[in-house]
Amino acid sequence: MTKRSARQALINAPYMLWAGIFIVVPLFIVMYYAFTDSTGAFSFANILALADYAEVFRVSIIFSVIATIITLLIGYPFAYCLTKLPVRAQRMQMMLVMLPMWMNLLIRTYSWMNILEKNGLINTVLSGLGLPTANMIGTPGAVILGMVYNYLPYMILPIYTTMAKIDPSLSEAAEDLGCNAWQKMRRLIVPMSIPGVVSGITMVFVPSISTFYISQKLGGGKILLIGDIIERQIQVSYNYNLGASLSFVLMVLILISMAIMNRFSNGEGEMVV
């Protein structure tokens, strides 16, 4: 018995140590930096300074919520259409959906910039047709488009996974019992795919609200999100304390929204990937 528990301890030790030092401690360090000033003395200054960024937080939340809703509106029917295909085609097409995710996010976003910018592809086509051109970079639409584009696969993937798991005999039973297509959708498919939807929403919302690259490129420096402010404080101003307090608030914000999401799915909000 002692030999067993000694072995067990030996097995558990490396990861527990690693997780303790590199996952748990850093969170406390963030709190430490958030509540001290540059000399290391206790201070509320960084937390109070957050009031200046209320507008940034508001914009970030609105943008990421809109982006999440749009990805859901595209991703949900798309996942549903996928399940209607023959199994072989489903596998092939899932591959097609995931393929863009393996390309570097920076370069794909830059490519969108080439499409949307002043002398970009869309404007070249528009002026070629004799139509008025528009500079789309720097508009909220461009930033939201970047979010939707980059994170759409994260919405499709978990929803498709839960939908594909729905037993076909359930659907047949629903038909036998007289459900029409709409009733089947509302009473069977939608309720059974909720865990996938919850997981998809989290997987799109979290990277959207914390992005700084998409807003930097497609926002043209005019649109600032929380991520941009954190990035500037840490990498440009070297104000680690303010950067930490912003990160801390972002983390709390996400924890709260996740808690709300998990209530919707009755505690089934596990990652489904």
Next chain:
Amino acid sequence: MRSVRSIFMGLVYMFLYAPIMILVFFSFNAGKSTSVFSGFSLKWYGELFSNGEAMNALGNTLLLAVTSALIATVIGTVAAVGIYNMRSKFLSSTVMSVTNIPMMNPDIVTGVSLMLLFVFVGRLVGAATSLNFVTLLIAHVTFNIPYVILNVLPKLRQTDSRLSEAAQDLGCTPVQAFFKVVLPSIAPGIFAALLMAFTLSLDDFVISYYTNGADFQTLPLMIYSMTKKTVRPDMYALSTLIFVTILILLIVSNILQEKSDKKNRKGIN
């Protein structure tokens, strides 16, 4: 109904692939621009291979991805075995909650929190710079381990625990039983984990951006500093090559999968 579905799906694919098409197209541009096409040429592919900075960054990226994936897979697999064997429900759920933190937290928070840890320790010991290859490697291992645990743990749960007991009845020590019976049955999960960790590390920009030192440049970091100015088509050429490589790998793995499925079906009949 069917044609409506096809049109909708076609539009979504067009949206997903539009920037990739543009990127592939402009990688063959004769000119220097990534938005004005001035003729077909392969010159950027040549430029790419003579671009020392890019080749160096590519080598660094692969080195980092391979080492961090291997370390994370070893630590993560051992951790999964440990969690699987934990008797205390409280302990195992605590460990799993901690494991979820890097997956739930946005990358920027993970990156900043690790960076602050390194800076904090660096200041304590009075080091001139606190960020280098080691800190970058630690960061990558840290964000990879949870995905390894998540891949291996379900495989352990699927493995019949009586197999290991039978091996021990037949004279294996618990350690032998693990290596001869348990490990082979969870091998597919470990392999999937390794692959996932490798690709996550390969593609990571945000966490690397905060935790790397000035002397070690990876491809995503290089691309980032380039996109601050202008990107030359050789980066598009590189992305095209990466795209084609992944496409081929996916097609091959798909064919292999289909073959093994066929074999299994035959086996059942």
